[in-house]
Amino acid sequence: MTRRLFPARLEHLPKVLELLHRAARASGLGDSRRDHLDLVIEEAFVNICRHGGAGQVAVEVRHAEGEVTVELADDGAAFDPTAAPLPDLADDLNKRSPSGLGTVLVRALADDVRYRRDAGRNVLRLVLRRRDAS
Amino acid sequence: MRLSPHDEAGCTVLAVEGRLDTAATQQFDAWWDGWISSGGRRLVLDLGPLTYISSSGLGSFVAVAKRLSDLGGSLILARPAGLVKEVFAISKLDTVIPVVPDVPTAVSRNSG
Numbered sequence: 001m002t003r004r005l006f007p008a009r010l011e012h013l014p015k016v017l018e019l020l021h022r023a024a025r026a027s028g029l030g031d032s033r034r035d036h037l038d039l040v041i042e043e044a045f046v047n048i049c050r051h052g053g054a055g056q057v058a059v060e061v062r063h064a065e066g067e068v069t070v071e072l073a074d075d076g077a078a079f080d081p082t083a084a085p086l087p088d089l090a091d092d093l094n095k096r097s098p099s100g101l102g103t104v105l106v107r108a109l110a111d112d113v114r115y116r117r118d119a120g121r122n123v124l125r126l127v128l129r130r131r132d133a134s
Numbered sequence: 135m136r137l138s139p140h141d142e143a144g145c146t147v148l149a150v151e152g153r154l155d156t157a158a159t160q161q162f163d164a165w166w167d168g169w170i171s172s173g174g175r176r177l178v179l180d181l182g183p184l185t186y187i188s189s190s191g192l193g194s195f196v197a198v199a200k201r202l203s204d205l206g207g208s209l210i211l212a213r214p215a216g217l218v219k220e221v222f223a224i225s226k227l228d229t230v231i232p233v234v235p236d237v238p239t240a241v242s243r244n245s246g
Contacts, residue, residue: 035216099193
């Protein structure tokens, strides 16, 4: 298990992803699922940086054969991204909002997404597993 | 991310190369905002060299498509592959913005 603290600012995202890539390689997750991991963590990290006024994000990474688990814990205002409403993907261009697609991607690409509020922190746990096509 | 525009048959073809993540989207937004301000209306995005896109990039595509539609112009997305194609399918972006498999088809369709 690896745990590191990062400032909740967008320019630190590459360092977060670097940490995850080591776990992804060690777990044998596969290249396409590693891209999915990047995408899921970018969406979650950007959300933390932009909403709730968090100062720091603790990133905890675990890996097992074919599986990576990431916990992001931030000290921002309570926000449950798993309860956020999904945009209506049947809308035409005029009604489509440019925002909100991150939640759609996270739910489609992560195998498990769980949120809890723990000791004044938002804790988001994301699990990605190897898929046969990876 | 690298942006390489050229004009072809009455439209602008912009090759988007590398990763269109949240940070790079700001650069992409600045490019298309300037292009529209200088009179650009018909745009083809060549996504063949694009290897990664997150929701901010998708949102930017929706924003430019809407803006061009309001101005009587149009956006066509050409030759997405791999992760980019997969993300288009998940977000159903291809139901609101035309997506074609190659640049010549996009140019002929967007030449007005």
